[in-house]
Structure formats: C-alpha cells, structure tokens
Amino acid sequence: MSNDTSNAKFVQRIKNHPQYQELVSKRSRFAWTLSVIMLIIYYAFILVIAFAPKSLGTKIAAGSVISVGIPLGVFIIVVAFLLTGIYVRRANGEFDELTRKIKEDTK
Template identity: 50%
Template sequence: MSPQQQQAILNHPAFQQLARGKARLGWSLTAVMLLLYYGFILVLAFAPQWLAQPIGAGVTTVGMPVGVAIILAAFALTGIYVRQANKRLDPLNEQVLKECRP
C-alpha cells in the first residue's frame, strides 16, 4: 500500500467514524466489565459475609453464582462487541476499502 493510499484512508470520513466507533465501543464494554469485576472484588473485601451466605439448605454460597455471572457477563459483552462490529463497523470498513481501492 502506497503512502498516498494510506493517507487517503486516514482522511476518509468513514474511516474516522469507524475508528471513533470502535474505540467508543471497546472502551464502553471494557468499563462495564471492569465495574463488574472490581465491584465483585470490593464486595469480597468489604462485605464477605454477604457473599458467604448459603443459598437454601445446601453448601453453595451467594458468591458462587455471582462469580459465574461475572464470567458469563464477559461472554455476553464479547457477543455484544461482535454483533455491533458486524452491524456497524464492518459496513464502514467495506465502504472505506471500496472507495479507497486504486
């Protein structure tokens, strides 16, 4: 790819929108995951008795399903990213490639 093609892509409005959208989506989902994870750690540090409560008559505590939910949230956030990337970001990428192709 020539420097002129690179500059044309960097200056393309759709590429700039693509870069902003990708960054915004990535940072937003990262913030959600960090809030969930560090929220769990803070509860673990400052209210361990809440997580240690048994569920029903068994030996499973509240902390187990909460921990599993955090792991499942990571998978869900990954799915959200993939869906949004396919729906919003890929069309912009195709547009830039089509319009900047020599």
C-alpha cells in the first residue's frame, strides 16, 4: 500500500502520531486567536463608525487639525501586516519543523 492520504491505514498512522495532534492543536489555536484579534479590531472600528462616527473626528491634540481617526486607520493597516508577519514566522519555523518530523516518522 502506498503512503498517501488515499490509504486509510496511513491516514490513521499520521493521526495517531503524537506530534500530529500537537501540530493541529497548536496551529489551529494560534490561527484562530490571530483571526479573532483581527476581527475584533476591525469590527470595533466598524461599530465606532456605525454608532459614534463623531468620536473619530476628535483632534489628536489641541491646536492640531489631525483627527484620531487618521492614525487609528493607519494603525489598523500596520497591525494587519504585523499579524501576518507573526503568523508566518511561527508557521514557517515551529509548525513546519513539526510537519517535517511527522513526515519523517511515518515514511
């Protein structure tokens, strides 16, 4: 029988591999946590626009014309980028290392 995912025994062997369990739980927890962080930031922003749009027009300092909405908007863009960086760093390191081990053990 070939070692691919059409082979039920092979699939079971990978599923029973302790590091497979570790990979799946770690990655899904990490991915969903980051997703929830992004969603909370974005929908908080949307809800402020929906319910209190004026608050985003508050000036950042007395005498300034710049509203808090502007740095906040740029901040959301930067955070979105940083979150992708954080995920890629851990996934391309730790998660790919786990995957490599699983593949080696189940060859």
